Amino acid sequence: MSRLRTAILGCGQFAHQHAKILTSLQEEVELTAFCDQNINLASEFSSLYSNANASIYSDHTSLLTHEKLDLLIICLPPFGHSNEVEMAAERGIHILIEKPIALRSKDAWKMVEATERAGVKTQVGFKFRFGEAVETLKDKINSGAAGPVALMSARYFCNALHAPWWRDKSKSGGQLVEQVIHMFDLLRYLGGDPTSIFSTQRNLFHKEVEGYTIEDVSATIISFQNGGIGVVYATNNAIPGKWINDYRVVSKNITAEFKNANHADFYFSDQDPVKSITVNSERDFTKLQTQDLIKAIRNGSATRTPMIEGAKSLDLVLAAVTSSEKNQQVFFT
Numbered sequence: 001m002s003r004l005r006t007a008i009l010g011c012g013q014f015a016h017q018h019a020k021i022l023t024s025l026q027e028e029v030e031l032t033a034f035c036d037q038n039i040n041l042a043s044e045f046s047s048l049y050s051n052a053n054a055s056i057y058s059d060h061t062s063l064l065t066h067e068k069l070d071l072l073i074i075c076l077p078p079f080g081h082s083n084e085v086e087m088a089a090e091r092g093i094h095i096l097i098e099k100p101i102a103l104r105s106k107d108a109w110k111m112v113e114a115t116e117r118a119g120v121k122t123q124v125g126f127k128f129r130f131g132e133a134v135e136t137l138k139d140k141i142n143s144g145a146a147g148p149v150a151l152m153s154a155r156y157f158c159n160a161l162h163a164p165w166w167r168d169k170s171k172s173g174g175q176l177v178e179q180v181i182h183m184f185d186l187l188r189y190l191g192g193d194p195t196s197i198f199s200t201q202r203n204l205f206h207k208e209v210e211g212y213t214i215e216d217v218s219a220t221i222i223s224f225q226n227g228g229i230g231v232v233y234a235t236n237n238a239i240p241g242k243w244i245n246d247y248r249v250v251s252k253n254i255t256a257e258f259k260n261a262n263h264a265d266f267y268f269s270d271q272d273p274v275k276s277i278t279v280n281s282e283r284d285f286t287k288l289q290t291q292d293l294i295k296a297i298r299n300g301s302a303t304r305t306p307m308i309e310g311a312k313s314l315d316l317v318l319a320a321v322t323s324s325e326k327n328q329q330v331f332f333t
């Protein structure tokens, strides 16, 4: 079977992780091209990951016009998206795209429409869905063993200035849109579709930092169609050098305490005496996400996180932003 001709668009920090994963999958994937508006970065990636065999480009139009690709990995910052998804889809190119897939809902839904129309396989970078502990709970929810999910809480704590674009609301959308969206996606994945959201978001600690226009503390309550409730709380003023994201889920029959996507204690609260198990895994869930997409391309199966999931999770965090700006609950129809 021929290898998938693959390009990375956006050769910044996180693209290194994708490039390393792709080089570890060399039997399946050929690194064909790298594209970054900073051509030096594209060149650096080509040297690092393909012995300078891959072509380099500084804009996606040239990349997609000149290269015959099977797979495009899009690792652009939120403000960097334009029509690359639509162009790739029209050419039958499968796509892995980092979250958030856009800054505006209508742009995200155009991506969904274009990729579904073209019938290409897509995967959005909500990698925590592939954590072993998350997968264990999802299986128990799907089988009915967990019973209805009633309460979920998730926190995202960090303390860093990140890149200049990250702290600029017009470019990143804010901490929830750019980063904590991972937690919102997990709540949707485990708890189902939301019916309403109320969020309060404030900049309490970075008012004096030039160009820092996003929130640094927030708390959000979500209601779900099955009656369940979710709480997400986040800050960018916690422990410097640490990125903590953990969560708890209470369903009718199970209470799960997650340290992260791979590690959780499960308590079977419907049993007397209460039994418990611990999931303790070191699996590379980011790689599994890529492998799931490759399998879908080869076999025609569905991916775990197609483009529509990126649009739905974006809509959820955008509704949180609207709720905070208007100081009102936002309802989903």
Ligand SMILES: NC(=O)c1ccc[n+]([C@@H]2O[C@H](COP(=O)([O-])OP(=O)(O)OC[C@H]3O[C@@H](n4cnc5c(N)ncnc54)[C@H](O)[C@@H]3O)[C@@H](O)[C@H]2O)c1
Binding pocket: 009, 010, 011, 012, 013, 014, 015, 035, 036, 037, 038, 041, 058, 059, 060, 075, 076, 077, 078, 080, 081, 098, 099, 100, 125, 126, 127, 163, 178
């Ligand atoms: N899934 C995860 O856990 C995870 C982790 C980190 C980052 N991310 C996501 O990855 C994306 C990239 O983040 P990053 O930290 O690598 O950012 P970055 O700023 O380090 O890199 C982005 C790169 O894109 C390039 N670029 C911007 N606009 C472009 C355009 N129109 N055409 C070509 N190149 C362009 C920039 O020159 C830069 O090199 C973001 O959406 C971020 O949210 C995901």
